Amino acid sequence: xxxxxxxxxxxxxxxxxxxxxxxxxxxxxxxxxxxxxxxxxxxxxxxxxxxxxxxxxxxxxxxxxxxxxxxxxxxxxxxxxxxxxxxxxxxxxxxxxxxxxxxxxxxxxxxxxxxxxxxxxxxxxxxxxxxxxxxxxxxxxxxxxxxxxxxxxxxxxxxxxxxxxxxxxxxxxxxxxxxxxxxxxxxxxxxxxxxxxxxxxxxxxxxxxxxxxxxxxxxxxxxxxxxxxxxxxxxxxxxxxxxxxxxxxxxxxxxxxxxxxxxxxxxxxxxxxxxxxxxxxxxxxxxxxxxxxxxxxxxxxxxxxxxxxxxxxxxxxxxxxxxxxxxxxxxxxxxxxxxxxxxxxxxxxxxxxxxxxxxxxxxxxxxxxxxxxxxxxxxxxxxxxxxxxxxxxxxxxxxxxxxxxxxxxxxxxxxxxxxxxxxxxxxxxxxxxxxxxxxxxxxxxxxxxxxxxxxxxxxxxxxxxxxxxxxxxxxxxxxxxxxxxxxxxxxxxxxxxxxxxxxxxxxxxxxxxxxxxxxxxxx
Numbered sequence: 001x002x003x004x005x006x007x008x009x010x011x012x013x014x015x016x017x018x019x020x021x022x023x024x025x026x027x028x029x030x031x032x033x034x035x036x037x038x039x040x041x042x043x044x045x046x047x048x049x050x051x052x053x054x055x056x057x058x059x060x061x062x063x064x065x066x067x068x069x070x071x072x073x074x075x076x077x078x079x080x081x082x083x084x085x086x087x088x089x090x091x092x093x094x095x096x097x098x099x100x101x102x103x104x105x106x107x108x109x110x111x112x113x114x115x116x117x118x119x120x121x122x123x124x125x126x127x128x129x130x131x132x133x134x135x136x137x138x139x140x141x142x143x144x145x146x147x148x149x150x151x152x153x154x155x156x157x158x159x160x161x162x163x164x165x166x167x168x169x170x171x172x173x174x175x176x177x178x179x180x181x182x183x184x185x186x187x188x189x190x191x192x193x194x195x196x197x198x199x200x201x202x203x204x205x206x207x208x209x210x211x212x213x214x215x216x217x218x219x220x221x222x223x224x225x226x227x228x229x230x231x232x233x234x235x236x237x238x239x240x241x242x243x244x245x246x247x248x249x250x251x252x253x254x255x256x257x258x259x260x261x262x263x264x265x266x267x268x269x270x271x272x273x274x275x276x277x278x279x280x281x282x283x284x285x286x287x288x289x290x291x292x293x294x295x296x297x298x299x300x301x302x303x304x305x306x307x308x309x310x311x312x313x314x315x316x317x318x319x320x321x322x323x324x325x326x327x328x329x330x331x332x333x334x335x336x337x338x339x340x341x342x343x344x345x346x347x348x349x350x351x352x353x354x355x356x357x358x359x360x361x362x363x364x365x366x367x368x369x370x371x372x373x374x375x376x377x378x379x380x381x382x383x384x385x386x387x388x389x390x391x392x393x394x395x396x397x398x399x400x401x402x403x404x405x406x407x408x409x410x411x412x413x414x415x416x417x418x419x420x421x422x423x424x425x426x427x428x429x430x431x432x433x434x435x436x437x438x439x440x441x442x443x444x445x446x447x448x449x450x451x452x453x454x455x456x457x458x459x460x461x462x463x464x465x466x467x468x469x470x471x472x473x474x475x476x477x478x479x480x481x482x483x484x485x486x487x488x489x490x491x492x493x494x495x496x497x498x499x500x501x502x503x504x505x506x507x508x509x510x511x512x513x514x515x516x517x518x519x520x521x522x523x
Contacts, residue, residue, distance in 0.1 A: 004064065006041060007167070010034055014041045014269055015154040017132060019197070024131040026111060026150040026420050031136040032168045032300030033281075039107050039134055040064035046104030046129075050085040051122065053110035056252070058085050063107075092118045095125045103128050112295060114149045123149065136302060144225065145233065147421030156418075159298070160335050165353060168305045169314040171354040174217065175333040176319055178209040182290060183324025191293040194327070198228035202247040204343065207231075209320060210288050212239035219315050220283030222261065224268040225300050227289040230257040235288065245273060271304055273483045278308035284315040290328040297329035337361050378402075378511075387444050390451040391467045395514035404450075404512045405460045410435070411517060412450055417443040426448050431521050467469040474507025482509040489516035 006014065013027060017038075021164045029035045040061060052058050055073065064086065070078030071092060072086035084103075103126060108114055110433045111133025114123075123131065133150050140451075155246075162168035178205070185196045185295050214222060226232035229246045236242040243255050243264045258264045260279065267273070270289075282304040304314040318330060331349060335358050349357045369409075379395040382389055394402040402418030414425045427436035438449050454465050463469045486509065490496075493516065 004037060004041070005138060007034070007038065009157055010038050011042075013038050013157075017130075018043045020130055020154070021093040022129045025152060025154040026131070026133045026135065026146065026152050028135055028153055028156040028158065030162045030168065030305070031158060031299070032305040032307075033136075033157055034135045035109070035136065036061055036064060039109070039132065042107070044104045045098060047081075047102060048083045048160055049103040049106045050125070050126070051088055051092075051106065051108045051119070052085060052093075053088070053113050053211045055087055055089075057109070058087050060084055068284065083286050083370060086109070088118050088122065091375055092121050094473050095122070099114065099416050100125060100127045102126065105129065106131045108133040112146070112317070113151070114146065122148075135284070136298070147442055150420045152422050153418050153420050156397075160358065162305070167307070169307060169311060171301065171305075171314045171316050171331065171334070173349055173352055173354060174315065174317045175330070175350055176209075176213050176217075178206050178213075178319050178321060180206050180319075180321035181324075182328075183322055183326060185326065187292065187326075190428055191296060192328075194227065197290065198231055200428065201227045201290070206233075206319075207234050210235055210286070210361065213317060213319070214239055214286065217315070217317060218266070218284040218286065221262065221279070221281045222266045222286060222312070223273060223282050223308040224266065224286040224304055225273070226270050226290045228453040232268045236266075236268040239266050239268070245269040247272055258435070273300075278306070280308040281311070282306075282314070283308075283311055284317065286319070288319050290323075292326065292328050294329055294333045297333055299335060332361065333358055349514050371379075373512055387447055392447075392451060392454065393465050393510075394471045395511040397515065397518045401518065403518050404454075404465050404509065405514055405517075406454075406458055406464055411514070413444075413455075413518070413521075414450065416448055426455070428521070433519075470507060470510070474505055474510065478504040478509040480508055482506065482513065485513050486516065489513065489520060492520055 013029070017025075017027070027035065027038070029038065042048075044063065050061055052060065058071060058073045065083050067083060068081035069221075070081030071086045072078050072084055072091045074087070074090060076093075077097075078084045078086075106123075106126060106128045108119065108131070112135045113119060114133055131150075132154075133146075159168065163170050165224050180201055182192070183199060185200060186193045188194070201273075212222070214224070224232075224235060225244075226235055229248060232244050232246055236244045237293065241264060243259070243266070245252055245255055245267055248271075255264065255267070256279070260281065262281075266286055273444065285301055285304040287297075287298075287300055291300075301314075301316055304316070305371070316331065320328070331354055334354060337358065349360070378394055381387075381394075381396055389402075392404055394404050396402060402414040404412045406412065409429050410427060412425060412427050413424045417423045421442050422440045423446045424440050425438045425446050426434055429435055438446055441449075454462075455496075460467065463473065
């Protein structure tokens with residue numbers, strides 16, 4: 001096997017993991033940054049068990065190892081090899097063939113599936129020294145569940161980092177309205193009901209528009225995501241030389257080989273190309289299968305993120321229509337942009353690079369036109385019900401952090417929860433002096449520790465941190481002192497936008513001041 005030279009960030013990740021003595025940890029690495037290369041370079045004191053998610057990915061890691069490599073899948077059984085790659089569905093029925101301490105390290109690929117019952121049966125049986133989960137696309141809705149398996153994130157390089165550092169393709173985002181109406185489609189688990197979705201989307205008129213868009217807009221080798229097997233076949237029938245890949249396809253390897261050789265220009269698939277497909281030459285991804293699941297959306301787009309000679313960027317074409325109250329994923333979700341100010345129209349994103357969209361939203365946030373939005377953000381956080389914020393007067397920052405001012409100089413900051421559900425709180429004096437820190441722990445534990453600190457040490461400032469008391473004085477109009485603070489902070493941040501203060505209350509002003517101070521802290 002040819003020697004693999006790790007990139008700088010890959011070596012950093014390997015060094016971090018090799019320094020661990022025991023425990024369960026998560027690595028978040030965007031698609032295309034080489035997580036398989038990384039986990040194949042981890043040192044072990046014994047045997048290694050790899051748990052890929054999909055059946056066809058069981059053999060994929062073998063090419064990265066220069067030691068004995070066994071398979072546990074269907075009729076294949078391992079025989080004491082150094083590395084064993086196992087189908088989850090197979091090994092869960094063969095646990096008694098192994099001793100609990102059989103493996104020094106367990107590696108779970110696509111670790112966002114770890115909360116599933118079959119995975120948990122495997123984890124509860126084995127007693128490895130280390131369990132390391134790798135995922136490219138953690139689902140924020142699963143933070144708490146992932147936190148039950150992994151104690152913390154040890155290394156993270158997300159999509160934004162990969163694009164900005166030149167390791168992944170930037171994404172040109174194009175939305176095409178083909179007129180479908182999915183407003184009556186029900187939610188099922190964490191996504192839209194697939195059968196209902198397919199019944200609406202798989203229509204001759206819509207399929208013809210998808211094929212027309214392919215002919216007029218697609219660049220280079222193209223991958224299309226359909227809503228069902230029938231939908232995939234119907235779209236492919238309208239595109240010259242297109243091929244279909246579904247769970248029913250027997251000759252997948254042959255089709256992929258012809259696609260790689262550019263003999264087939266377009267692949268239309270139904271949910272088999274979301275994970276593990278390594279085709280850097282893809283230049284266009286077309287999503288004809290709307291989803292409300294950011295995880296799935298990221299996986300679909302991720303198939304086209306890898307760099308390739310002559311490839312300038314990835315063209316992402318989203319097909320949209322009427323959604324009613326349903327919220328379907330769109331390009332900003334790829335960068336974790338959840339709250340877009342009301343005055344920023346999503347049409348401003350059309351035919352823009354994803355990095356440009358990020359600047360548009362960040363610039364809008366800095367302009368601070370809509371202070372009412374900031375109050376709404378913390379209200380939505382409270383209503384979500386995932387965490388009890390103990391009625392502390394937090395303001396929510398643009399990145400999801402929480403801030404609570406105690407006086408002119410002291411502020412408590414809580415970082416946004418990471419993928420494993422952990423966070424950290426700091427008490428700061430001014431912009432540089434740290435007075436207290438919690439260490440990383442589950443978000444609810446952090447909130448509880450902050451509340452204990454406030455009750456024990458800051459009773460005199462209760463009118464500032466107790467939300468019930470704040471809202472009593474906060475209904476009055478903004479004070480002159482608050483105006484001066486806002487103007488002073490905006491001047492220091494070089495923000496020239498004028499803010500309409502006619503309807504601003506003291507409470508709204510305090511939220512805005514917290515927002516500005518946080519921006520200054522991050523500068």
